[in-house]
Amino acid sequence: MRKLLIVTKKEVQDAIRSRQALALIAFLSLSILISVWVASASFSIKMDEYNLYLAALTPDMHSQALSRPQLFPLTLIRSGIEYIEILGALFAFIIGFTSVSRERSRGTSLLLLSRPIKKSEILLAKSLGLLVIWTSVLATIYLTSIAAIIGIGHGRLQVIDYVRLGIVFLFADIYLLFWSFFAVAVTARLKQFSSAILVGITAWLMVVLVIPQIGDTMDPDNQVPGGLFGSLGIVKATETSILAHFHSFDVIRNGLEVTSITKLFERVAFAFLGIKDKYNQLPISSVAKALESSLIAVILLTVLIGISTVLISQNEETLRRRS
Amino acid sequence: MVFKAAFKHELLSSLRSKSPQLVVTVFLVLTSISSIIGWLTVRNVTKIYNDIVSQNLTKAPNPFTNVPSLYYMRDSVIYVVLIGSLMSIILGAQASLRDRKSNANELIKTRNVNLVHRILGQLSAIASIIVLLEIVALLTSFILIWVIQKTPLNIGAVFSLLGYGAVSAILMIALAAIGFTFGTISKSEESSLLYPIVGWALVTFTIPQIITSIHPVALLNPTPAVSTGTGLAQSVINVISPLAVMENFKAIANAILGVDKSIQLSLVDLLSFSLFAGVGVMASVVISSKSFGRKLDA
Numbered sequence: 001m002r003k004l005l006i007v008t009k010k011e012v013q014d015a016i017r018s019r020q021a022l023a024l025i026a027f028l029s030l031s032i033l034i035s036v037w038v039a040s041a042s043f044s045i046k047m048d049e050y051n052l053y054l055a056a057l058t059p060d061m062h063s064q065a066l067s068r069p070q071l072f073p074l075t076l077i078r079s080g081i082e083y084i085e086i087l088g089a090l091f092a093f094i095i096g097f098t099s100v101s102r103e104r105s106r107g108t109s110l111l112l113l114s115r116p117i118k119k120s121e122i123l124l125a126k127s128l129g130l131l132v133i134w135t136s137v138l139a140t141i142y143l144t145s146i147a148a149i150i151g152i153g154h155g156r157l158q159v160i161d162y163v164r165l166g167i168v169f170l171f172a173d174i175y176l177l178f179w180s181f182f183a184v185a186v187t188a189r190l191k192q193f194s195s196a197i198l199v200g201i202t203a204w205l206m207v208v209l210v211i212p213q214i215g216d217t218m219d220p221d222n223q224v225p226g227g228l229f230g231s232l233g234i235v236k237a238t239e240t241s242i243l244a245h246f247h248s249f250d251v252i253r254n255g256l257e258v259t260s261i262t263k264l265f266e267r268v269a270f271a272f273l274g275i276k277d278k279y280n281q282l283p284i285s286s287v288a289k290a291l292e293s294s295l296i297a298v299i300l301l302t303v304l305i306g307i308s309t310v311l312i313s314q315n316e317e318t319l320r321r322r323s
Numbered sequence: 324m325v326f327k328a329a330f331k332h333e334l335l336s337s338l339r340s341k342s343p344q345l346v347v348t349v350f351l352v353l354t355s356i357s358s359i360i361g362w363l364t365v366r367n368v369t370k371i372y373n374d375i376v377s378q379n380l381t382k383a384p385n386p387f388t389n390v391p392s393l394y395y396m397r398d399s400v401i402y403v404v405l406i407g408s409l410m411s412i413i414l415g416a417q418a419s420l421r422d423r424k425s426n427a428n429e430l431i432k433t434r435n436v437n438l439v440h441r442i443l444g445q446l447s448a449i450a451s452i453i454v455l456l457e458i459v460a461l462l463t464s465f466i467l468i469w470v471i472q473k474t475p476l477n478i479g480a481v482f483s484l485l486g487y488g489a490v491s492a493i494l495m496i497a498l499a500a501i502g503f504t505f506g507t508i509s510k511s512e513e514s515s516l517l518y519p520i521v522g523w524a525l526v527t528f529t530i531p532q533i534i535t536s537i538h539p540v541a542l543l544n545p546t547p548a549v550s551t552g553t554g555l556a557q558s559v560i561n562v563i564s565p566l567a568v569m570e571n572f573k574a575i576a577n578a579i580l581g582v583d584k585s586i587q588l589s590l591v592d593l594l595s596f597s598l599f600a601g602v603g604v605m606a607s608v609v610i611s612s613k614s615f616g617r618k619l620d621a
Contacts, residue, residue, distance in 0.1 A: 027521075034533065042536040042551045079532060082539040087524055094517055101513065193512055194342050194420070198413060201516070202345045209405050210353065213543045214360060217398055220368045222544055224386045228368060232381040242374055249367050266540075 003117045004125045011099060011129025018098070024091050024137050028084065029144040035079035036148040040155075043071055072280060073155025074164060074273040077145050081269045084141075084172050085262050089208050092176040093200045095133065096183025099126055101193050120310050123184065127306055130180045134173050142169045164284065168269045171298065175265040178302040179204070185309040208262045215257035218249075261301055264294040325437050329444025330451075333418060337452055340421070343413050350406045351456060354399050355463035361395035362471045392480050393580040395468055396487070397545040399460070400576045403491045404569045405543070408523055411495040414449050415502025416515045419611065420619075423506070428616045438612040446503060446607065450496045457495070461488045486579045490596075494572050497600040498523070500607035507611040510620045527569045534560055534567060542570075547583070565595035572596060 015021045046069050057065055103109035112122055145165060149155040182203070187196040220243075221227045229239040243250065257263045267276075271287050274280035279287050288295065337343075365387050372385045387394075422428050431441070461484055469475045476484065502519050509515035528539035535550035542548075565571070571592040578588040 031529070034529065038532055038536050041555075045551050079538050083528070086528070086539060087521070090517075090520065090524070094513065097513060192342070194417070197513060197516055198342050198345060201409065201413070201520070202349060205346070205406060205409060206349065209543065210349075210402075212540070213401060213405070214398075216540070216544050217360060217401075218364050218367075220364075220371050222546055223364060223368050225546055225548075228371070228386065231386065232372070232375060232383050234375060234380060238380060242371060242378075245374055246367065246371060 003115075004121055004128065007112070007117070007122055007125030008128040008132065011126050012132050014099075014102060015095065015129075015133050018102075021133055021137060024095075025140050027091070028080075028088060028137070028141050031083035031087070032077060032080035032141060032145050033148050033152065035083070036076045036145075036152045038079065039076040040153040043069070043076075071153075071155060072274050073149045073153060073157055074161055075275050076149055076153040076155060077165075077273070078270070078275050080145065081168070081172075081266070081273070081275075084176070085266055085269075086208055088172070088176050089179045089262065090204055092134070092179035093183040093204055096130060096180035097187050097193075097196060097200060099130065099180075100184055100187040101196075105193075123188070123310050123312075126184060127181060127309060130184075131173075131177060134176050134180065138169045138173050138176070142166065145169075160284070164272045164274075167284070168272050171265065171268055171272075171295075174298055174302050175261065178261055178298070178305055181302065181305040181309050185305060185312050188309070188312050207260050211256060211260040212263045212266070215253055215260075215263065218253040218256070220246075258294075258297070261298055264298050267291060267294050268298070325440040326444040326447070329441040330448045333445040333448035334451065336421060337414065337418060337448065340417060343410070343417055346406070346410045346413055347456065350402070350410045351460060351463075353402045353406060354460040355467070357398035357402055358395040358464050358467045358471065361398050365390070365395070391581045392468055392472060392476055393483055393487075394582050395471065396464060396484070396580050397577065397582045399464065400487075400573055400580070401543055401545055403494065403576070404527060404573065407491060407495050408498050408527075408569070409520065411449075411453060411499040412502035412505075412519045412523065413516065414452065415446075415499035415504075415607075416506035416519070417502075418445055418449055419503045419506030420512055420515055423617070423619050424512075432616050438615050439608060442503075442608050442611050442615075446496075446500055446604065449499045449503070450492075453495045453499060454492050457488050457492045461485070483579050483581060487576050490572065490575055490579065493600045494568075494596075497603035500604045504607040504610050508614045508617060512619065526566060530563060530567045531570045534564060534570075545582075564591075565598065568596065568599045571599075 050066075050069055054062075054065060103112065109122075113119065142165060146157065146162070149157060183196075183200055186199050186203075187193070190196045190199065216222055221229060221239075224231045229236075229242075234242070268291050270276045271279040271291050272284070274282075279290065282290075369385060369387055372387075375381050422431070465476060465481075465484065498519075501522075502516075505519045506515045509518065528542060531537060531542055532539060534555065537548045537550055574586060574589060574592045575596055577583055578586045
């Protein structure tokens, strides 16, 4: 256990020394701040437009006026979550990649292997190190998000909002660990660093950007600016009954989307934060129940890739080879 | 002489290199099948529309009536922004890294070689590969649209397709040159890829978001999202807009393909895009020749 902790500590110290963790915190914090600023500025514009609309109404029309736009504070960090989804995953890959490549290029992996510690223990300790790094980074981003929502977005948070945000960041931790574990597995398995980077970037591109993009493109409501059904004047209830006739197309579209861990993470995060209207203000337990399969899938995928990483380390050459 | 030798050598080395093949394959497959994805979606939406009409729920016209033949290509624009850009950065970075990793730079420094000619030769070879890939993608799209519509594209559409191909190739060549520069100046292999990729992400997602308030993921949807703006002063927007290179490219490409009749080819977009491409390539040649011979960290 002590040997494990020593390697874990070294992993964390390396990340601090290389300023990777600091750069991550800085970049993701900045993206959260920009997101909250952009979203609250956009909401202010919407409110100004609404006030102008109200002012234009005659007193007798006030009773029929459209309802006032409502600000749900947690929705202000929507873009920040998307940055975690896209760039967070890329950074997670880099952190995982560097964790193995650094040892191999410096030759410290050979030194490590000469000590009384198993190869699987080394990779287990590295995985623990990655967990510590990501948890620390996300804890900082969690606090930044709260500060941004209150300070920039002027949002009022209830206790339940802190919990919802906490669940999302905990889940982000699992999602980003998936990418770091994947990077460790790929880098440990491939001889060349360049091959590992290219395989990683291609996988990131497909899973994070291309598959969700194809899924979004295939969504009928994403085909016309403002939405197909909205442009045709179809109300939500009718929309659902019409779409029921096109179930097979939607099954294919949804099937494609769920092959991406990014899309699964997005669904969970958007549901808990109330960004997806149908989950807004629902109790946490109801949201968790509705998103049960996505939650389990992300956790399972991360555990599986973690196990694969440790199994790959059983190969004699894995940590020994140099690029 | 140096230009020709560098061109030939780079062409052979890039074609032999196995590493970028994966991303090149993804680019070719997705840009080629983008018309099928577009067609399937349009077909499904038309069926939904017909269903709505049969229930007398709308009198609005079908949003896809009279869409141009190149409408099916609109996903391809996004794939150039996503995959084509990253593929180009990788191709460019790998080209300069190859010499640094094999220590060929040391040998070149002992000879009387004009570095600018050599770099231009290498960049021209990468540009040739990009143009070749673009031709293959366009040809496949041309055939697929022919099959889908059961009639070939007319001459006007063919010219639009070629114009779109040219703009896409210019974007990718400029990004390859930027990748090449990072491959020359970065201390390590990973940073040579990661810095330009992070820069790409900022240009693709963050800058447009600051200008338009559109969420990053929505920027990848070929149907433009409704922008509410962020209240920034127009003078500030004018200053940062040219930096939104991918949005400029999307606007130019969509205008050339004619996928959205409301989008006209804007001179400002065209100028800022050309400026980006020209400055990108020139800066790459200057910086790469000045920084030639830097060693990679262990």
